[in-house]
Amino acid sequence: MAEGGPDLGGTVALVTGASAGIGRYLVQGLAERGAAVAGIARSAGRLEQAMAEVARSTGARTLAVPADVTDRAAVEAAVARVTDELGPVTLLINNAGSIDAAEVPLWETDPDDWWQVVESQVRGPYLVSRAVVPGMIAAGGGRVIGLGSGLGTRGSDVYSAYSAGKTAQMRITEAIDLAGAAHGVRAFDLAPGVVDTEMTRAMAMHAGRTEWTRPEDVVALAVAIAAGELDQWSGRFFRAGADDLATLRTTPPPDGARQLRLRPYGDTDPVG
Template identity: 80%
Template sequence: MPDLGGLVALVTGASAGIGRHLAEGLAARGAAVAGLARGGDRLRAAMAEVAAATGSRTLAVPVDVTDAAAVGAAVAEVTGELGPVGLLVNNAGLVDAAEVPLWDADPDQWWSVVESQVRGPFLLARAVVPGMVSAGGGRVVGLASGMGTRGNPLYSAYSAGKTAQMRITESIDLAGAAHGVRAFDLAPGVVDTAMTRAMPMHAGRTEWTRPADVVDLVVAIAAGELDAWSGRFFRAGADDLDTLRATTPAGDARRLRLVPYGDGDPLG
């Protein structure tokens, strides 16, 4: 079990679901954890529970991750209270309210999903990564999805947002590599949460990704065990952690790319 003592981790969407599991998993291994979420009361209760269960220091900072000024103030509070952030986990995000084609979606709700998946991670990275650069390195994890690697007929906003988030990850990796900053796309699979239970596509599902598998991958990232995968995609519940540790991917493996139509493809 890696010791994360001395690490300051910032997890968005930390009051429930995957974010709550990640906050406790990181704290259990010695990290100080700042949790961000919109609902203040639930977030403060969750962070207090994590502190009581693990003995690690936690901080609850209620914030809308799509509000630039609020995100800047939240990150300043975190660094002031806990110190420079060494691990950022962009977990917060909405999903399409209804399983309908794009042209039947409510425009405001559709756009709010994209904002949560794109503007939120952008603003958090913009506020946190400069501190990582100054410190000589750090790691950013984007909670990805298989829907980000392909289109979806009924979850167009979520699919578009997750695809954009993969480009954010790759951009951080490319620009941050020289400064020791690494970024990863981690798809959690289908964890049993209130959000996934509310999605009609998962009605009747009995097999779920274990939260522990997601936590183990994020802990391995935080410990520097998966740095060879920076800028790339992997999935909890499908990828074996020991195999990831032992593998150095090459070329465009696990990156979002066009597939040539044949040997003569001029864009190949």
């Protein structure tokens, strides 16, 4: 088990997009702290290899469940298998998703390609959360993490689908928080910053970048959430590499902090 940080023994975690990139780091970090971890990804071979590697290096129980998170039947079957083999999921990390490959203004995009990106960021987290949360409630509660992005808090000239999808995902997080609080279910948006992955290196906005967010910082935030150390921030947005865990643990958020809200133009703004 990893030194430092909370023990996650007894936690059953489900990570989507688990075979590579940030998802792979999260699987490793959770398993190192004692969680049983199931991973979902579309590529069966790559996923099975990744989960087997984690099991060998950590001694944790892992499960590879190939599935497309935008396919309702596949998601429901995958969650049922995880529940049967590992038990009810108490930590869900919605990490899977794609980004605009064309990097062009919205009016120059291919409609099918654009919508596929949005589906990966919205339909995927929706379907997986819908399948997982009832089991969390029956088990007494749990936590849902959506992998967020700064592009979910602002617009973009060439990543319009990704930005739209990540913004919508923040609304999914808030919806889970508002309806789930009474049942012990909490939800968070965790922006990983800019981790050195295959996807980020393919993005023009990161060409020539030499400074990256450490994967350990992303894992540390996810582990703190899983351990219940940041429950007062449920329904809100974190950013790895910028947020300080010690501060988050001891700071209750004021109303509206780290949530998407309209900014009033002044005291007399009727909408504000």
